[in-house]
Amino acid sequence: MGSIVFAPHIPLTLLWILVGLAALFTTYGFTARARGTWARGLAFLALLLALANPLLVQERREPLRDVAVIVVDHTQSMDINGRRGEADKVAADLKSRLQREPNLDVKMVTVTTNPAGEDTGTQAFTALNSALADVSPSRVAGAFLVTDGEVHDVPAKSRLAPVHAVIVGKRGENDRKLTVVDAVRYTIVGQQATIVVRVDDLGGGEGGIAQVKVRIDGADAGSADVVLGRNTPLQIDVGHEGESVVELEAEPGPSELTLQNNRAVVSINGVRDRLRVLLISGEPNAGERVWRSFLKGDPSVDLVHFTILRPPEKLDSTPLNQLALIVFPSRELFQDKLDAFDLVIFDRYGEHGILPLGYYQNLAGYVANGGALLVSAGPEFAGFGSIYRTPLSAVLPAQPTGDVIAKPFKPQLTTEGLAHPVTQGLSGAIGQNGQPSWGRWFRMIGAQKVHGETVMSGPSDKPLLVLDRVEKGRVAELLSDQGWLWARGFDGGGPQTELLRRLAHWLMKEPELEEEKLTAAIAGGELSVVRRTMAKEPSPVTVTKPSGQTVSLPLTKSEPGIWRGVVKADELGLYRATDGKLSAVAAAGPLNPKEVADMRATDRLLQPIVEQSGGGIAWAADGMPEIRRISRSRRMAGDGWMGIAENKASRVVSVDQSPLLPPWLGLLLLLGTLMLAWRVEGR
Known part of the structure; x- marks a missing residue:
């Protein structure tokens, strides 16, 4: 030329x-x-x-060789009814036919689900554009999308032409779908949260009732009947602060493709309104200020504090109106309003006849019904005025021996204490030579454990801090009144504030401080399962993937009381882990991903872009169309055939x-x- x-x-x-x-x-x-x-x-x-x-x-x-691209959908919606295998066969057949064309290169790319990414769904056109990033537009002969049609990045217009689609699946498929229409993100602990759900039989008729099961943090929370095709509010009880994972599952419909979109997950954060704490100090003491400062320093705590300044056995001529502004309201505190308190603390309190024995019985019943009691004991606990000599002894885990041990010692974590979340990892617990680096105490009350767990000990391994569960409630006994020495920094001090915080929150059932707990989290494409237990070895854990596939997960001990296991999270949706008693859930990607929202095969989403590009749509179930190599024109497909352009490009x-x-x-x-x-x- x-x-x-x-x-x-x-x-x-x-x-x-x-x-x-x-x-x-x-x-x-x-x-x-x-x-x-x-x-x-x-x-x-x-x-x-x-x-x-x-x-x-x-x-x-x-002359330059033309390029044709085949995009194969391997996302999660292709895992049902053998779609992925059928798509691979179609793609292999297409590739074989195209490779027989002269002067034509064929590229094949796959689109997969990214569990760790954003909720982008099937990104077929993103994969197509990436495959052609280094190819001149004059060399592009065409593209073929082998998919079920559920593509979520379809552009309004495409400069690439032609674009053909081969739909894998069956026409007119029916499937039941559960949708969360609206849900609150925060609610007050103890109140109900509203979740609005909708159940639709896609492709089926309208009307009828579907049962929706509810699980909260893996535990069964009942069910509700939902009218098909109608928004229905569900009331969910939020029983603890922090995140509550609510699972909703609609019963299978008359015709189902998959049960993956019958499930949805909602995360609700429980927020405590105000915590009410009753602190009774039996007498003024050095540790009283520590308790008061700790509780008053928390803005979410309403503290009611009484100090017994003059017990009945103390005889003096001081008028009552010069000792206190009000009379000790024992009836109001221990009968009328006892259930209004989240935590009751007895700080060096002895039985002096101030409270009738019936009030101690009320307090024992308060604990059994879900209340929390903390006893910080001093010498009075070892004598005849010990509250252990009252009906309250039924819920106390340690019985005093009558001894008062007065000598320097450093509190030690027991084997149970190294594993218990209240004391595990306390700063200074293990210093040089394996001994604690915190300061000494100088007095503790001799006692023997009756039940519960001893997490801290004193001289001769005597129990110092004992924790116990009593029916629905919890009790803690601290058998020393010397903790204030840590707060004052004596002998190097110690983690007084952290210990009291953990102790109070464990008593009030803070989920993060449960000693028997199973948690699951997804990061970096992996599901990490953590089992906290006081047992020597945890039970086996089974992981159920979103598709229903189960995997047995071995756990390895990482530190005292904590066992961990990891499994690959290669599917979008909800993963469930259980050891038979405890359950945990974790979501890969968004809680309710686009990928499983509608899993019916369809040509509706791709129809506009295919027509605009001059391409065509074929269903694999109808047989593969003929492939023709023709000159570029506005229409590159017809009845029973799909065309690829002969560009005759050169350099x-x-x-x-x-x-x-x-x-x-x-x-x-x-x-x-x-x-x-x-x-x-x-x-």
Whole structure:
């Protein structure tokens, strides 16, 4: 292939000026009927051609191979009814046919689900654009999408043409779907949260009732009947602060593709309104200020504090109106309003006849019904005035021996204490030579454990801090009144505030401090399961994936009381872990992903972009269409066939240039035309 180009010896602007002047003079000559004007015009032409320097350019081109792309859908919706296997067969057949076409390269890419990513659904066109990122548009012959049609990144327009779709699946599929229409994110602990749900039989009829089961943090929470096709509010009890994972599952419909979209998950955060704590100090003591400062420092705590300044056995002549502003309201506190308190603390309180024995019985019943009791004991606990000699002994885990041990010692974590969340990892628990680095205490009350768990011990391994569960409630006994020494920094101090915080929150059933707990979390494409237990070895854990596949997960001990296991999270949706007693759930990706929202095969989503690109849609169940290689046109598909463009693109390999008017020839031509003009004018 050759072409003529000009490479002027002078600037192009000057050349055009000369052309204009030559045209002007020549035109004037013809107008004035001057002799030899045509000969002078030839001379001007010869001069201008010589200055314009015409070149003959010859290019040598090499044909470029066209490129066709096959995008195969391997996302989660393709895992049902053998769709993935069918898609792979279709893609292999397409590739085989295309590879037989001359001058055509075939690329095949797959689209997979990313459990750790955002809720983007099936990104087929993103994968297509990535495959063609290094390909010139002039070489693109076409693209084929092998999918169930559930594509979530369909553009409004495409510069790529043609785009064909082969739909894997069956027409007119029916499926039941559960949708969370609305849900609150926060609610007060103890109140109900409202979740609005909707159950639809996609592709089926309307009307009817579907039962929706509810689980909260893996535990069964009942069920509700929901009218199909109608928004229905459900009331969910929120029993603890922090995150509550609510699972909703609709019963299978008359025709189901999958049960994955019969389930939905909602996360509700429980927020405590106010915590009411009753602190009774039996007498003024150094630790009283520590308790008060700790509880008053928490803005979410309403503290009611009474200190017994004068017990009945103390005889003096001081009038009552000079000792206290009010009389100790024992009836209101221990009978009328006892259930209104979240935690009751006895700080060095002894039985002096202030409270009738019936009130101690009330307090024992308060614990059994779900209340929390903390006893911080001093010497009074070992004597005849010990509250252990009251009906309250039924819920106390440690019985005093009558001894008061008065010597320096450092509190030690027991084997149970190293594993219990109240004391595990306390700062300073293990220092040099394996001994605690915190300060010493100087007094503790001799006692023997009756039941519960001893998490801290004193001299001769005697129990120092004992924790116990009593029916629905919890009790803790701290058998020393020397904890304030840590708060004052004596002998290096210790983690007094952290210990009291954990102790109070464990008593009030903070989920993060449960000693028997199973948790699951997903990060980096992996499901991490953590089992906290006081047992020597945990029970086996079974993980159920969103698709229903079960995996047995071995756990490895990572630290005292904590066992961990990891499994690959390669599916979007809800993972459930259980050891038979405890359950935990975790969501890969969003809680209710687009990928499983509607899993019916469809051509509706791809129809607009396919038509705009000139492509066609075929259902694999109807048989594969014929593939034709044709010149590019507005319509690249028809009845029973799909076309790919024959672009005939090429690239320049080399360029040869040769002058059409060599200098010697230009000079000769110019002289010849000048002589011709002179001769014509001389006649």
